Amino acid sequence: MPFDVDGPVTTVAVSDVRGGHSPRQGGESLEHVQTLADTIGELPPIIVRRDDMRVVDGMHRLRAARLRGDERIAARYFEGGDEEAFVLAVRTNVTHGLPLSLTDRKAAAARIIASHTHWSDRMIATVAGLSAATVARIRRSRPESAPEVRLGNDGKLRPVNGLERRRVARAILMTEPDLSLREVARRAGISPETARSVRRKLAEAGPAPSPDPAALVMRLRSDPTLRFSETGRALLRLLEARSVSPEKWAAIAANVPPHWRDTVARMAIECSDAWRGFAETLLAPGNTKAG
Structure with missing residues (x-):
């Protein structure tokens, strides 16, 4: 002491x-x-x-x-x-x-x-x-x-919210499984050994079943903190597109005119990059404040 x-x-x-x-x-x-x-x-x-x-x-x-x-x-x-x-x-x-x-x-x-x-x-x-x-x-x-x-x-220093940092590391590894442990540790604010432990537990758990996007959007709509705020409603509208089934996406793709396919594809990639950036912002260490 x-x-x-x-x-x-x-x-x-x-x-x-x-x-x-x-x-x-x-x-x-x-x-x-x-x-x-x-x-x-x-x-x-x-x-x-x-x-x-x-x-x-x-x-x-x-x-x-x-x-x-x-x-x-x-x-x-x-x-x-x-x-x-x-x-x-x-x-x-x-x-x-x-x-x-x-x-x-x-x-x-x-x-x-x-x-x-x-x-x-x-x-x-x-x-x-x-x-x-x-x-x-x-x-x-x-x-x-x-x-x-x-x-x-x-006498040891420890993260204030170790579980939150492990969650961030888990999300990083799920989206970028080939990333080095050192880089995962740097992004999540944990030690490389902790990152190794998170990767091992992910491997032991196996692939998680894909959630039903439509059901998830319905659950989000039931949250008043989202439903009764302007930014929350904007997020819900954006997520509705994610709730489209793979079959419907295939049908939409099949009906895009040939002369617009390259343009639409580039826009889709830009949207994908924007969503990835959004996800990384949500998962960044310390970004846990409630509005």
Whole structure:
């Protein structure tokens, strides 16, 4: 876990230590301060940031030391920025001392999501003492855009939506089966090994049965997000041509006048290229936003 403090314990003057950015929204508990002040012997070391002597962890102990009239207090130094100090403050207050309230932990998770967007839900959950599902809900409620990858507890970077990227790779391989694994991986934003796994599963599954185009268009027409928008209706009209049966296409081709066949063929190829470009746009990584 980042931001561990492994330095030696030293003592610092109580008067030199300043308050920090506590994750406790309601401030310190006076009752807990009094309990610590009544404790016999030295208090456990606090953590202070070396640059400005602000408390990272141990405000209750600092206030107890002042209440007791102590001139010095045991401490460990931390070196890092404000957000790193906050993460450490949250983690240490979750694992020992007076526990953070659920409200404090959720607020802390929201701040960490904003400052460490690339961290995985599970990693933030470990820091904040929450479940990964709770962190995911907090993340979804925030307006910030999601990163392409997130850092996990094991230190590895992974795509935010691995299943979506596998789906993109599958679509690429279905349309261009002879494409190299390296190129598939590049287009889909996955590793070549993952691309190899997708190709192997495609081979094991065998050819999928062709869906009924007319039935698919009918299903699309039942979706109000398409039916009640101008662009949706335009798409449905374009797809109706795709729902023509092979037999009807053959009949249409047979009735194209000979002197127009080359022109119509070129137009059909241009339409095919346009549809392929449209398909690639739909399947591009990150193009998953709903309207």
